[in-house]
Amino acid sequence: MAGAVSSLNRKTGTAHAATSEAPWVRIVLITTALTFLALFLFLPLVVVFKEAFTKGIDVYLASVSEPAAAHAIKLTLIAAGIAVPCNVIFGLAAAWAIAKFDFRGKQFVITMIDLPFAVSPVIAGLIYMLLFGRQGFFGPWLGEHDIQIMFAVPGIVLATVFITFPFVARELIPLMQEQGKEQEEAAITLGASGWKMFWRVTLPSVKWALLYGMILCNARAMGEFGAVSVVSGKIREQTNTLPLHIEILYNEYQFAAAFAVASLLALLALVTLVLKSLLEWKAAREHELAVRAASAQ
């Protein structure tokens, strides 16, 4: 904090006082912002790791490697491994139609894509329960054919897909709209096939945004709790994902173990943030190069 203030004072000097704030105002604002972020972001993150190691490294390692935890890790990876590719395909298709064509009702379609962001995760779970649960619309039929969706892996995957539905599309649509369609039109009029145009022109120009969307999608898929907790039934070593495993441990007062498993997900969050910053930096640099190249011509 002291370092922050001193470097600040050096920079402030006396220059353009009319359009900047007095030094004491700056210090108060920076301190307020940092205190707020410390209370709500930094300390929660620190406390996860502190609690995870309260009973020593042995308990930590045992908690994250016991069979129930290992199974939860596996299931979480499966759910994310299905949800992310599904939403990538959807995101590319939706963004292509929306960004490159003019059609009536486009704004409505864009709004609808956002819907899963606005719906409570509990409702996301509930809707599948109403469709596929034992008392649901398809419940009797599924029962006759011995197909289990609720309280089983397919339900968990469905709920995860719903929750992460908009992520990739939301990243791609604005970027592809901004890029326009001249390049693709040029490729097509020069005789490229649709797929060739897609692989050679469209995909390379949106690759960073696509990756960005995938990373966010993945983080949410692995961390989803509410929706999955409705449909999973929370059966250990069967339908328990990592976040649900944390809840079970926590409710059994195995706090150190709960926080140990939580620390894995906190690490995932940190890795996500680092990758996200890297991608933002990379995309900004490429954008800058493109602008410079365009102005040089």
Added chain:
Amino acid sequence: MSEITATALASASPVPSAKKRWVKKSVLPGFGLSLGLAALYASLIVFIPLAGLVLKSLELSLPELWEVISNPRSVASYRLTFGAAFTAAGINLFFGLIVAWVLVRYDFFGKRVIDALVDLPFALPTAVAGIALTALYTTKGWVGQWFWLADIKIAYTWLGVTVALTFIGLPFVVRTVQPVLADLESEVEEAAASLGASRWQTFSRVLLPALLPSLLTGFALAFARAIGEYGSVVFISGNMPYKTEITPLLIMTKLEQFDYAGAAALGTVMLVFSFVLLLLINLLQHWSHKRTGG
């Protein structure tokens, strides 16, 4: 140039004139395939299930429906959910503006790391946030103990719910205000200053009105997110009926008691509200774009 060729080609290409009018002609391929695929997927995953929810709640007769929606326990849960979400969004409005301001306008040590950390609530699973915030804000926690000295309990009260919802909504105001603030022309501020406005007058009369649409958008996004939140709240709230039970949890309880229609009725209430908020947010963003000319 390329645009002209493209349009010329498009109009010359032998597209049958009976083609549907709602889509403009284009040389680009794959419209039918991509929109069809997207629409099918969206219908299967999102729309049909959501329609099922509304249908299910209609299985109840009107008086029954009204009973579920308006019974005291439900009303208490709405009051908590909306009250805490509103308070949390308000906290985020105020502090989010300060954080965005500090990140855009000032330089200090560790700024880039802090900037990246603002997105933590998007990346950190809600269950992890829930247990971490609970550990911090109980009467023995690092933060909670200081409030406990003043006889204020945070975890397991509505304050705890508000803390969790503040965490969840934190990035929204910062991330909607930040780019708008960065794009503001410095000329306007200089003009205000040279006309004799004090710094505070410039801020409240010139900058704040320009930031208003993005501030409101951020507020609405944080509010919408907070209303539906479940994962982080269940750990910190204590889940006492009538006191610290949020509506999503009440839905969960009804499901566990196999009261599917009741759960669907409450779910529909929340869904309608989410719809309205989503519409409002879209209008706000539209307004905000018009104001900034972007």
